[in-house]
Amino acid sequence: MFRIVNKTVLNPSVTRMEIEAPYIAGKALPGQFVIFRVDEQGERVPLTIADCDREQGTITLIFQIVGTSTMKLNALDAGDSILDLAGPLGLPTKLPEGARRVCVIGGGVGCAIAYPQAKALFRQGLTVDVIAGFRSKDIVILEDEFRANCTELILCTDDGSYGKKGFVTDALRERIESGVQYDCVIAIGPIPMMKFVCVVTKEFGIRTIVSLNPIMVDGTGMCGGCRVTVGGKTRYACVEGPDFDGHEVDFDELMRRNGVFREREAECRMLTQAQLEGGK
Numbered sequence: 001m002f003r004i005v006n007k008t009v010l011n012p013s014v015t016r017m018e019i020e021a022p023y024i025a026g027k028a029l030p031g032q033f034v035i036f037r038v039d040e041q042g043e044r045v046p047l048t049i050a051d052c053d054r055e056q057g058t059i060t061l062i063f064q065i066v067g068t069s070t071m072k073l074n075a076l077d078a079g080d081s082i083l084d085l086a087g088p089l090g091l092p093t094k095l096p097e098g099a100r101r102v103c104v105i106g107g108g109v110g111c112a113i114a115y116p117q118a119k120a121l122f123r124q125g126l127t128v129d130v131i132a133g134f135r136s137k138d139i140v141i142l143e144d145e146f147r148a149n150c151t152e153l154i155l156c157t158d159d160g161s162y163g164k165k166g167f168v169t170d171a172l173r174e175r176i177e178s179g180v181q182y183d184c185v186i187a188i189g190p191i192p193m194m195k196f197v198c199v200v201t202k203e204f205g206i207r208t209i210v211s212l213n214p215i216m217v218d219g220t221g222m223c224g225g226c227r228v229t230v231g232g233k234t235r236y237a238c239v240e241g242p243d244f245d246g247h248e249v250d251f252d253e254l255m256r257r258n259g260v261f262r263e264r265e266a267e268c269r270m271l272t273q274a275q276l277e278g279g280k
Ligand SMILES: Cc1cc2nc3c(=O)[nH]c(=O)nc-3n(C[C@H](O)[C@H](O)[C@H](O)COP(=O)(O)OP(=O)(O)OC[C@H]3O[C@@H](n4cnc5c(N)ncnc54)[C@H](O)[C@@H]3O)c2cc1C
Pocket: 033, 043, 044, 045, 046, 047, 048, 049, 062, 063, 064, 065, 066, 067, 068, 069, 070, 071, 109, 112, 113, 212, 213, 214, 215, 216, 217, 242, 258, 259, 262, 265, 266, 269
């Protein structure tokens, strides 16, 4: 069992949890993830290791409450425990050789995954600009954490209610056209966001790493659930990723595959909501 030591509500649909997991905390590197199961009936669900404290033996997860498993996880509090936590899984993020200036782009809850990347690169002494995009001011997360761990933070909202009005791709294009030269861009967020960041960076010939979120089951390369097409070849995101060269990824296929269970997920979500409300 893995004990939750801290729980913070970051916005109405995003929660941060610190969980006791000394083995994972001792080994985790930026870009890696865990797979958890809340209980015996639980699905196996991947979440990125947003932070870890090697001395305390804890890892931090930041998750959006979207369906059954994340609703069940969010129903727990500090002091409660979850059944399984496997990790660290996946390959750590690897920058192109010699990169000095990078732009880390996060969209929505993708900022939770972008944050450890920005923090690690900034602490290695690189110049790290962060572009963080949200739909509106009320769902902005991790602003202070990013500010403390990057050279410059550009916060954008789609509706202009906070920071710069517009999409992260607009802010990125503006910076590149103003003469800022990036050795690499790391983009993490909704699939359409990553796809269109790659359109911009391809135009300017900038290496781009994306962190993919296909449906995962075992997380060890055996079930094939997480397969994605990269450079025309089938790759397993759980063991060969989740980071890939964004200019080579078939984003449209990934989007189709992620939607395959939508109806069943919606049914389960309603059922879980009713169960959780019934248990209050
Ligand atoms: C490597 C990786 C890291 C991730 N890191 C984070 C993170 O740090 N924070 C965060 O909020 N989300 C993260 N996700 C997405 C997260 O796994 C899904 O939101 C979660 O699985 C939803 O499960 P659910 O039962 O709550 O929702 P469901 O209703 O079951 O599903 C909602 C949507 O989540 C996705 N999903 C469902 N089951 C899985 C699964 N087993 N594997 C992957 N995706 C699934 C599908 O796109 C689905 O349409 C990550 C995904 C991957 C692959």
